[in-house]
Amino acid sequence: MALMTDRKRVIGLGSAKSGTDHFWKTTITAVALLIITPMFLFSFGPLLGEPYADVQAALSRPFPAVSAALMLIVGFYHFRLGIQMVIEDYMQGLSRKIAIIVMACISYGLMAFGLVSLAQIAL
Amino acid sequence: MADVNRGNRPLSPHLQIYRPQLNSATSILNRITGIALLGGAVLVVWWLMAAATSEAYFNFVDGLMTCFVGDVLMTLCVLALWYHALAGVRHLVWDMGYGLDPDDSDKMGWGIIIGSVALTFLTIITI
Numbered sequence A: 001m002a003l004m005t006d007r008k009r010v011i012g013l014g015s016a017k018s019g020t021d022h023f024w025k026t027t028i029t030a031v032a033l034l035i036i037t038p039m040f041l042f043s044f045g046p047l048l049g050e051p052y053a054d055v056q057a058a059l060s061r062p063f064p065a066v067s068a069a070l071m072l073i074v075g076f077y078h079f080r081l082g083i084q085m086v087i088e089d090y091m092q093g094l095s096r097k098i099a100i101i102v103m104a105c106i107s108y109g110l111m112a113f114g115l116v117s118l119a120q121i122a123l
Numbered sequence B: 001m002a003d004v005n006r007g008n009r010p011l012s013p014h015l016q017i018y019r020p021q022l023n024s025a026t027s028i029l030n031r032i033t034g035i036a037l038l039g040g041a042v043l044v045v046w047w048l049m050a051a052a053t054s055e056a057y058f059n060f061v062d063g064l065m066t067c068f069v070g071d072v073l074m075t076l077c078v079l080a081l082w083y084h085a086l087a088g089v090r091h092l093v094w095d096m097g098y099g100l101d102p103d104d105s106d107k108m109g110w111g112i113i114i115g116s117v118a119l120t121f122l123t124i125i126t127i
Helices: A006-010 A023-048 A052-059 A062-090 A093-122 B020-055 B057-068 B068-095 B103-127
Strands: none
Touching: A023 A052, A023 A062, A023 B068, A023 B103, A052 A062, A052 A093, A052 B020, A052 B057, A062 A093, A062 B020, A093 B020, B020 B057, B020 B068, B020 B103, B057 B068, B068 B103
16 A cells, blocks of 8 residues: 555546546447448438338348447447436436446347347348 | 545536536537437337337337327437437547637537538438
8 A cells, every 4th residue: 555656546547447438438439320320310211101021121131230230239338328427427326326227227128129129120 | 545625625616507608508408319319219129129020010110100290209319319419529529629619619519500400401301
């Protein structure tokens, strides 16, 4: 303890003990979503209101299926990171922990439901 | 670290004290659109689940999402999505150290408001 300087003890840790990891992951997914979002919007949007058979055929092609899969994976991961930041801003103590866990379950749960549905259609 | 003064530090003025500005309004809206997009995401996942379940169930969910209320909701989702994307770009610009003075921040603020509306119209016309 006595041999450790204050700087040595805190360097790379940040206030939440994991440094800038959360921020950096948010940044990576944000940049990725700038490419994925238009891909998804313009492949998913036209399918709304189309007949069942056409939707099945479209989502069996690689580009629409991959766009939707990437949107589900990266989008929900980005949401999970963002909503944790919001919760940490407005909630304290046990309710904060519960809210973060619940939102993580919802994010990953919706991601899984979306991906499995997509796989059933595409494969 | 043990002797850090934790009780007596000056606090920065919070929302109730600050005069509302374009900068704070666009920032709050960025957070709200981010949270609201969960609603849109739920609808899209529900639609995908319906498409993987059966034709009858798909027609029911697809019908809900393309009725008048569904169309309004989907349009608002597109607007929220573009707004959040452009506001995110502004954060990436800020993170690189550019556009941090009030004038440039205000310009980018109007840019993301006008830009998101324009991109929403463009998206609706294209789709």
